Structures are given as C-alpha cells and as structure tokens.
Amino acid sequence: MLYSPVLSFFRIVPLLLWTLFCCIMHIMFFLFSKKNFFLFYRLFFRGLVNIFGIKIKFSGIPEKENVFFVSNHISYLDILILGSMIDGLFIAKSEIKSWPLINKIAALGKTIFVNRKEILNVKEQMNIVGSTLRQGYNVILFPEGTSSDGSRVLPFKSSLFGLVDFEDNKDYKIQPISIFYSKLDGVPVEKKFRPLFAWFGSMDLISHAWKFLGLGVSEVKINFHSSKKFSSFKDRKDSCRYCYNTISDQISKNYGTFEVDNKVKLNEFKFL
Numbered sequence: 001m002l003y004s005p006v007l008s009f010f011r012i013v014p015l016l017l018w019t020l021f022c023c024i025m026h027i028m029f030f031l032f033s034k035k036n037f038f039l040f041y042r043l044f045f046r047g048l049v050n051i052f053g054i055k056i057k058f059s060g061i062p063e064k065e066n067v068f069f070v071s072n073h074i075s076y077l078d079i080l081i082l083g084s085m086i087d088g089l090f091i092a093k094s095e096i097k098s099w100p101l102i103n104k105i106a107a108l109g110k111t112i113f114v115n116r117k118e119i120l121n122v123k124e125q126m127n128i129v130g131s132t133l134r135q136g137y138n139v140i141l142f143p144e145g146t147s148s149d150g151s152r153v154l155p156f157k158s159s160l161f162g163l164v165d166f167e168d169n170k171d172y173k174i175q176p177i178s179i180f181y182s183k184l185d186g187v188p189v190e191k192k193f194r195p196l197f198a199w200f201g202s203m204d205l206i207s208h209a210w211k212f213l214g215l216g217v218s219e220v221k222i223n224f225h226s227s228k229k230f231s232s233f234k235d236r237k238d239s240c241r242y243c244y245n246t247i248s249d250q251i252s253k254n255y256g257t258f259e260v261d262n263k264v265k266l267n268e269f270k271f272l
Contacts, residue, residue: 008214011051015213018047019105026108038087041109045083053217054081060224062086063175067227068133068163070243071177072251073142074150075199076209078179081220083109088138091129091160093145099205112139114160122159130163133172143240149198150181151191151255153248161236161243175227176243178250185216223250 022044029040049056054077062069062085069088071078079090090106094115097103106113112132114125132139143156163169181197183189189197196215199208225246233239 003211003214005214008210011053011213012210015048015051018051019044022047023105023108037110042084042087045080048080049084052077052080052213053215055217055219056081056085056222057219058085058222058224060226062177062224063138063173063227065136065138066133066172067138068172068174068230069138069140069177070174070247071140071142072150072153072179072247073144073147074179074181075147075197076205077181077197077199077212077220078142078147081179081222082140082177085222086138086140088140089132091139091141110137122162126160126162126166129160130166130169133163133169143243147198147200149191149194149200150179150251151194153244153251156240156244158236158240161240164230164233164236164239170229170231172230173227174230174233174239174243176225176246178221178223178225178247178254180221180223180251180254181218182221182254183219186219221254225250 022040026040026044030037064087067088069082069086071082082088083090089110089112091112091114092106094113096106096111097113112128114128115121129139141160143158143160144154145157146154148154163172164174181189181194184193184196195203196212197218199205228239228242230239233242
C-alpha cells in the first residue's frame with residue numbers, strides 16, 4: 001500500500017498516449033460510423049482502468065437498452081469503471097465544462113451537462129435527458145450531486161427522477177448500481193485509507209490522480225441491481241427512494257462484510 005512516484009511516472013506516459021490515440025480514433029471512427037459511437041469510447045475507458053491498476057469484480061447483469069442508470073458517486077474513477085462496462089452517456093455538473101482537457105474528453109463522449117443550482121431549469125434539463133433516451137442512448141446519473149469518501153450514500157437529489165412522470169417514458173427502465181472500493185494490493189481498505197480512492201471536498205484532481213497512479217492494484221465491487229420500468233413507480237420521489245434504498249443497503253452490507261472479515265483476520269492473528 002506504499003506510494004511510488006516512479007510507478008506514477010511509468011503509468012502517466014501510457015495514460016497520455018492512450019488518451020491521445022483513443023480521442024483521435026474516436027473522432028475519425030465517429031465521422032464514418034455514428035452507429036458504433038461507443039466502440040472507441042468504451043475501449044478508451046477499459047484501457048484507463050488497466051493503466052490505473054483497477055481490478056473490477058461485479059455481480060448482476062447491466063441492461064443493454066433504454067436504461068437510466070443510477071449510481072452512488074465516490075471518485076472520478078467511477079466514470080472510468082462504469083464507462084468500461086456499460087454503453088451510456090454521463091450526466092455531469094456544468095462546472096466540468098471549464099476543466100482543461102477533461103472538458104474536451106467529456107464533449108467527445110456527448111456528456112450531458114446540468115446546472116444543479118438553477119432549479120428553474122429542471123424541466124429543461126429533464127427534456128434534454130429524456131430526448132437523449134429517446135435517441136437510443138442509455139444515460140448514467142450520479143444523483144448525490146457530489147462525491148464522498150464512500151462510507152455512506154449521501155441523500156439523492158430527486159429532480160431528474162422526474163423523467164418517470166412523463167407518459168412517453170413509461171417503457172424505459174431504471175437500474176441502480178452500487179460502487180464499493182474494497183482492496184488495495186489485496187489488503188482491505190480501512191476508512192482512514194479511503195481518501196486514496198475517494199475524491200471529494202477540496203481535493204485537487206491532478207495531485208490525487210497522480211498519487212493514485214503510484215499505488216498498486218486496487219479492487220472495486222460493482223453491483224448491478226434489479227431494473228424496473230418507469231411505469232412501476234408512482235412518481236419521481238418513489239423512483240428516487242427505490243434507488244437510494246437499494247444502493248444504500250448494498251453499501252451497508254459491503255461494509256458489514258468488510259468488518260466481519262477484519263475481525264476474523266484479527267482473531268486468527270491472536271491465535272498464532
């Protein structure tokens with residue numbers, strides 16, 4: 001679990017080269033074949049996951065079409081992981097538009113930017129997301145509105161769940177996803193080490209990513225939970241509550257298993 005600046009350097013070089021290659025190929029391929037938009041986009045994320053040294057363990061089956069994915073949010077790493085596993089457009093906060101390089105990559109990925117502070121524009125934002133679904137794209141939402149250390153799920157903002165209230169959207173599905181960073185170099189990650197994965201508060205993105213690149217192999221657990229049609233919910237609050245409870249329960253369960261494993265290992269050590 002030791003940080004190595006040498007490893008950071010040896011990972012940053014292929015990361016930059018891979019990003020440049022995939023961006024060029026994505027642009028060229030998109031010009032000739034718009035039907036296969038996600039080919040290089042998903043390949044790009046898979047490459048980044050490998051370069052960052054992330055091992056993914058998942059359960060459940062992600063839906064393929066007409067899906068509104070909803071996930072808890074811990075780090076920018078969530079985007080790499082989900083982008084490598086499912087075909088979907090991310091909904092992101094409007095501030096990202098001003099981030100150098102990342103805003104260009106986000107634009108290539110047709111990221112949907114929303115301003116969560118402008119409550120009066122919620123209906124317009126829902127129309128944009130709804131139109132994206134009707135164009136045949138899946139959409140990925142982090143409804144906490146911000147990231148955390150992952151020890152608990154923050155309250156969900158329910159505004160964009162209003163999509164379930166529109167009659168035209170009744171046949172679309174909503175699927176909760178839970179993300180839990182569990183190990184680093186095979187060692188369970190205690191709470192004090194969670195900021196190594198989590199990016200939140202006033203943390204600097206560049207320095208955090210640089211340090212993470214210098215760590216060993218990390219492990220993340222992804223749960224694709226049961227999907228439900230929009231029509232099965234009474235309203236946006238009902239759908240928001242279903243997603244929150246499903247994801248929050250899974251995170252609590254993961255932490256419960258984590259604590260039990262640690263106690264078993266401690267007892268084994270005492271009897272040596």
